[in-house]
Amino acid sequence: MSLFPIDIEDDARRIVWAFSERGLMISTAESCTGGLIVGALTDISGSSAVVDRGFVTYTNEAKMDLLGVNAATLKAYGAVSEQTALQMVQGALFRSRADIAVAVTGIAGPGGGSAEKPVGLVHIAARSRAGTILHREMRYGDIGRNEVRLATLRTAFEMLIEVAGV
Template identity: 65%
Template sequence: MTRFPDEIGELAARVIYEFSAGGLMVVTAESCTGGLIAGALTEIAGSSAVVDRGFVTYSNEAKQEMIGVKAETLAAHGAVSKETALEMAAGALAKSRADLSVAVTGIAGPGGGTAEKPVGLVHLAACRKDGRSQHLEMRFGEIGRDEVRVATIRVALDLLLELAQAE
């Protein structure tokens, strides 16, 4: 069993409970978190009724091949961008049976950052089958690789809950 901070476990349990009650399924598309969002969700009993699948698309090739991110998007905006996160979320949703998706792409560090895209920059996106989507840009700073990833999981779970409740 993976040990997530209590707050992550509580948020994941809330997602599983609320999605199960609403008959909703979720799909994840993860880069910088490497499947940890899906992992947090599947730690919760009853998650099989809610979690359809998860895509770990760490490389640009995986983003393109698995969930249909366009090469032009990656060339124009880079892997860590609003545009890529939104295409990841839309692509994961299209390649699943889920009602909602969440996607994350970022720079967890400790290296890999630039002045324009520093360590701690994460783009998150969520989509619904009805076409609504949401994007967040987070700048967590150089708080450490694990801390960036945990903070990203927290925001992703909150984003799923928020979009699920949107009417």
């Protein structure tokens, strides 16, 4: 029995199978999801052929140290921004053996939001070594911490599938 809802488990299984068939590896860079993306993937048997590594970078210091996010980017745009998500995904891709990476940064709540960056705002980026780059700004709303995090997993999996052309 999986720790995750059946739709997330199904998507994780599809990703593991399809990436394994193509010989592709994944890395993740996670902030608001705290490792749930890589956790859902590694919940699937056979994922060791597909998952290279996961970076959990909850603090700005971790984003800079582990992923190479620029301090000036964090100062100018904040941790929850398109610019930061794109630098996170670049770091996850190029500091791993992965062919494709996904990165998420957002405000899961219940606190921490503002008028400009409300609870439920999440930036998700996916990138391939072949050069495909995707970014989505999601505004899930103040639907609850767990629901924001699960919604983020669903979108991240959609983006991994899209970048891989699976």
